Amino acid sequence: MLSCVVYERPFRRAEGTAWCASRHAATWKRRGGSEVADYKYIGKDYQTPDIVAKVTGKAKYAEDFRAEGMLFAKLLLSPMPHARITRIDASEALAMEGVEGILTEDDLPPLQREGIQERALNSTEPLYEGQPVLAVAAVDETTAADAIEKIRIDYEPLPFVVDPMASLRPGSPNARLDGNAFAGREVTTVKWSEDVFASAEPGKLPMGEVGEEWEHGDVEEALAEADLVLDETIVQASTSHQPLETRTAMAYWQNGKCYVHCSTQSTVRSHAPAAAWIGIEPENLVLIGEYCGGGFGSKIPGSIFEAIPGLLSRKIGKPVMMRITRQEENYIGRARPGYQARVRAGFRSDGRLTAVDLFVVQDNGPYNRQGDFLTTGRIASLAYQPENMRFRGLSVITNTPPRTSQRGPGGVQAIAMFEPVMSKAARQLGIDHVEFHRINAPSGTAAYGPTNDEGVRRRVTSANVSEALDLGSKLFNWEERKQRSGQRNGTKVTGVGVSVSPYVGGSLGYDGLLVIKPDGKMYIQSGIGNLGTHSVFDTTRAACEVLDFPFEDVSVAWGDTSRHLPWSASQGGSQTTHAHTRANWAAGLDAKRKLQEIAARDLGGAPDDYDVGGGSVYHRSNRSRSLSFAQAAERAIQIGGKYDGHELPEDINPYTAKSATNLAGEGLMGVARDNFGRDGDTYTFVIGFAEVEVDVETGHVRVVDYASAADCGVILHPRSLGAQINGGSIQGFGHAMKQRWVYDQHW
Missing domain, CATH: 3.30.365.10 (Aldehyde oxidase/xanthine dehydrogenase, molybdopterin binding domain)
Structure with missing residues (x-):
């Protein structure tokens, strides 16, 4: 999967296309070499106001705050993937010296709106292993942890599901008592017939009832007329975010206001949600999160669990710190939705992609329908510009930790699914891989996705993918490197490839x-x-x-x-x-x-x-x-x-x-x-080039080299972009080669 960029190199720009070119200061040029506006601050490197605090250790993250009389909270996590709690006895824990309070679901404020919602604690029906059931506050973490061991809980095990496909079989259990899938944003029950499963060829994903679908053009007719049709079933594993800083939070009350120190990606947009989680008006909450040790989508509105120290602090009357361990983060820290998908793609002999039939079953986790699978359809439509396309998708509820957006949500899965198909088609048609992408590249104000009620499709403001392909090919020395693709040295085989990866950018x-x-x-x-x-x-x-x-x-x-x-x-x-x-x-x-x-x-x-x-x-x-x-x-x-x-x-x-x-x-x-106009949707396009070495006996993959060209518009801060390039690349490599969640279906 070539979803991000690498090399710590500033980018030059050629009519909207920025590309890896030099370690020197970035320049901004139009096609033909004429200079773009000579900005004084935009596009220039500078020292950010927070850098000294960061490198000297003076920057305070949530875990660094202390207050007089502060208590420490620990979570009791569900040991079961799905259960009904019939009794909680915390009397022995509360009698311990140093234990000052307990928080359960009964202490949480009422839900603010109807519909399926996750709560900070689930003391009635835990829906995944590791879900917080209650919290204990004590004078130190050791005492709080010891108190957790003294709490007696009676669990009634309930049927559980960790594989979306298993949940779709007739007679199979549902992950929730109220259903197993989403129709729009509503929970429903979807079961496919045995005939649907039996009709699928070995190794092919069955395709039954879905919750979302759209079609542009006539896919079946286009597939029938195609010179080459590929039918591929692809699995995308869920991957956990695992930011360096866990979702630790500290809270206290003063003069009727709650002060919460937390780790959040969004300051202002976390304010109202955090207030609702605590059950107060936003004007009675001060949210402080000056530094965030990574989020990658897992902390977009902060974290629902930051309500726990706030509620404990109000109940007990003392400041409360809740430090989340790495193990706890693995349960409650969110993950990218996984897919089981099937792609049927039709091509003309000249390489043009004429038809795409995309079918996605998304592993949603237990709460709130995630939109990744919908984005995947739109991204595929934009990246490869199929003349005809049908998307069908179903988001299935499972008893696994909650999902949310992760860097390039839906886009990463789309490219990881489609690029092997595009590469296979290029080989079978005998077309150079770069040229193959150029044939199917979006350009200008390219249209994508489904049509609306007026028969109009969405468009991008600009797309300079062909130019980025040209620039990246030169940078990577594609013509020479591609000759090495397929060469074998003992058990090791060299592979050389290219991909296109768009994502919305504004x-x-x-x-x-x-x-x-x-x-x-x-x-x-x-x-x-x-x-x-x-x-x-x-x-x-x-x-x-x-x-x-x-x-x-x-x-x-x-x-x-x-x-x-x-x-x-x-x-x-x-x-x-x-x-x-x-x-x-x-x-x-x-x-x-x-x-x-x-x-x-x-x-x-x-x-x-x-x-x-x-x-x-x-x-x-x-x-x-x-x-x-x-x-x-x-x-x-x-x-x-x-x-x-x-x-x-x-x-x-x-x-x-x-x-x-x-x-x-x-x-x-x-x-x-901001009332400035915008004629279309703003997208960035990244072209990735990679040379890898695969040991066909051990499966070990070594990235030999990686380069990219990006149509990303005017760059504000070249050095910062370089850091993003390296980080994004490493994250993409991990997703492609090493990271995944594995569930034991036999709890």
């Missing part, structure tokens, strides 16, 4: 918020999480670009909801960089216009007669007619109204409006919603 409509204060500095509020990817800072530099303001004089507020942050995207779906560069650009433009208006008001002329730069707003024809940003900030406070935040745009999110109101009167405020 959203829109979020808010930017900044204040220029009378000290002449700019204070930018960043509501996104600090994942370690630097986007929490990189995106703020868009405002510096608009205002030609030195980033060294910027203070970024992040990671603490009490610091008046704007409404922001959740850190998932690779949307952050695109969404918040736009939002901060909008805030910068708003601040710039206000600076121009104040200058015109005080110095004469029209606002458009003035420009900004170097910390001042000045007349275009006479730079001596100017105000420093510090002076303009003072004037904004004096004038008031929209200039200092006492009047706000009507279209910003209420969350932003509240934050801006709290900052009103501190200086000149730039606040705006």
